C-alpha cells in the first residue's frame with residue numbers, strides 16, 4: 216500500500232460537517248515580527264472548498280482538510296468571510312494580515328481570480344495593514360499572480376508562506392507525502408522575489424518515522440538549506456490532529472510529538488548560525504499529549520519562552536530554563552534512533 220493510499224483510507228472514514236459558508240473557519244488576533252519589531256496580527260482562515268492535494272490523500276499530519284466547506288462558497292460568501300474577519304480588527308491601528316485557506320490562497324479552484332483581486336484591492340485600501348501574508352503550495356506561485364500581489368496592494372508588503380516542511384525530498388515524500396520537491400519551493404521563492412514578494416518557509420519538526428535526534432538534525436540542515444530562499448523561517452512542531460495518518464500511528468504507540476527541549480536546542484543553534492534570519496516557532500498544543508511536550512511541570516514555561524524568542528529573537532530567553540525531565544530527553548535522543556521515532560516514554 217502506498218503512503219497516499221493509507222492517508223486516503225483514513226480520510227474516507229471522516230465526515231466534513233455542513234457549516235455556514237459566509238463565516239471563516241477561524242479568525243484570531245496575535246503578534247508577529249515585522250521589520251524587526253513586534254506587530255499585532257489578524258489571522259483569517261478562509262473556508263474554501265479546501266486543499267485539492269489533501270482531498271486526494273495528502274499530508275500525513277494534516278487535519279486542516281476537515282475545516283473546509285462541504286460545498287464551495289460563492290464569491291459573495293468569501294467576501295462576507297473577509298468582512299467578518301476584519302471586524303475583529305476594529306480596535307487595531309496597525310496589523311499584519313495573515314491569510315490561510317486550509318489549502319492554497321492562490322489555487323483558483325479555492326478562490327477565483329476575481330475574488331482574489333477584490334480581496335487584495337480591499338486590503339490595499341486599508342492603510343492599517345503594512346503587510347499581508349498568504350499561504351500557498353508552490354505550484355500556484357506564478358509570475359502573473361505574484362505581479363498582481365505586488366501591484367494591487369499599493370505600498371503594502373506581500374509575503375507568500377509555503378509549507379516546505381523539510382529540505383529533504385526523501386523525508387517530504389516518505390514521511391509527509393507532501394507531493395512537491397525542494398526544487399519546486401526554490402522556483403516559487405525565486406518567482407516571488409522577482410516581483411518584490413518575500414517568502415516565509417514553514418518547516419515541521421518530527422514527521423512520522425523519524426527519531427527525535429534525526430528530526431532535530433533534519434530541521435537544522437533544512438534551516439541551512441532554506442536560509443537563502445526565505446526571509447522568515449517558522450518551525451512548526453508536529454501535533455496529532457484528528458483523522459490523520461499521524462493520529463493512527465500515535466494511537467498504536469508508534470508516534471510521539473517532539474519534545475520542547477528539542478526545539479529550544481534547534482532555535483539556539485539555528486539563530487547562532489543565521490543571526491540575521493527571522494526564525495520563529497509557535498508551539499501549538501504545547502503541553503498536551505497530542506502536542507509537543509516535555510513533562511507536566513515545565514511544558515508551559517518552555518512554550519512561553521519559545522513564543523518570547525519568536526518575537527524578540529533573543530536566545531537569552533532560554534537561559535533560565537531547567538527541569539529534571541531534561542535528563543530523560545537526553546536519554547531519548549541517545550536511544551530512539553533504534554525505534555524509528557516510536558514512543559519510548561510519554
Ligand code: SF4
Pocket residue numbers: 266267268269270272273274277278279280317318352378393
Ligand atoms: S498540509 Fe497543506 S498541502 Fe498538505 S494536505 Fe494539508 S493543507 Fe494540503
Ligand SMILES: [Zn+2]
Pocket residue numbers: 509510511512513514538539540541
Ligand atoms: Zn520538565
